[in-house]
Amino acid sequence: MLEVGCGDRGGVVPALVDAGYDAIGVDPRAPSGERFRQTDFREVDGEFDAVVAGRVVHHLDPLGEAVDRLASLAPLLIVDEFAWDLIDPELQAWYEAEYRVRPDASGPPTVDEWRWRHPGLHPHDVLLEALRARYDERVLEWVPYFHHWLGDVESPDRIGYRWAGVRTSTTRTSASSR
Numbered sequence: 001m002l003e004v005g006c007g008d009r010g011g012v013v014p015a016l017v018d019a020g021y022d023a024i025g026v027d028p029r030a031p032s033g034e035r036f037r038q039t040d041f042r043e044v045d046g047e048f049d050a051v052v053a054g055r056v057v058h059h060l061d062p063l064g065e066a067v068d069r070l071a072s073l074a075p076l077l078i079v080d081e082f083a084w085d086l087i088d089p090e091l092q093a094w095y096e097a098e099y100r101v102r103p104d105a106s107g108p109p110t111v112d113e114w115r116w117r118h119p120g121l122h123p124h125d126v127l128l129e130a131l132r133a134r135y136d137e138r139v140l141e142w143v144p145y146f147h148h149w150l151g152d153v154e155s156p157d158r159i160g161y162r163w164a165g166v167r168t169s170t171t172r173t174s175a176s177s178r
């Protein structure tokens, strides 16, 4: 398995290896070690059984080319994503109030500050459309997200989503001809 955008802590690679998978992670910020490559995923060659990407795809630009490249690497794609565009004023107020009483929170103090620092992210409907154009959707599950920013918390949000898809035969044909 290939984890794309495993971050500087190695993402889910250690858990995959513990579970018996042969896994590597790629990210310019990846940690050192034989299971990690400190590079852009577009530099990776080879064919994997599956690609997993956590909180990465909404950053990739241009999106269509990036998803084509993911599809060329493996027939199965599993993503853990974040519909940042679904943060409404009520949820924003809830998050910011929680942030103020949680000194260990790792997220931004305000959502507006976070929006300002992250221009150009893909909204969830654009991202899902790009995925569905290349894969047959098998799983779409909406889950809480703000625990990533706040730590151990029961969050009312459902702006996280887990998605899995299998590359379509048309996508496979065009990916293998590259």
Ligand SMILES: C[S@@+](CC[C@H](N)C(=O)[O-])C[C@H]1O[C@@H](n2cnc3c(N)ncnc32)[C@H](O)[C@@H]1O
Binding pocket: 004, 005, 006, 007, 008, 011, 026, 027, 028, 029, 039, 040, 041, 042, 053, 054, 055, 056, 059, 060
């Ligand atoms: C929000 S972080 C998520 C890190 C980790 N997956 C997690 O969930 O904690 C997004 C990561 O994607 C990585 N990334 C962005 N574009 C990438 C690319 N083209 N190739 C590899 N990694 C990329 C960034 O360096 C960053 O570490």
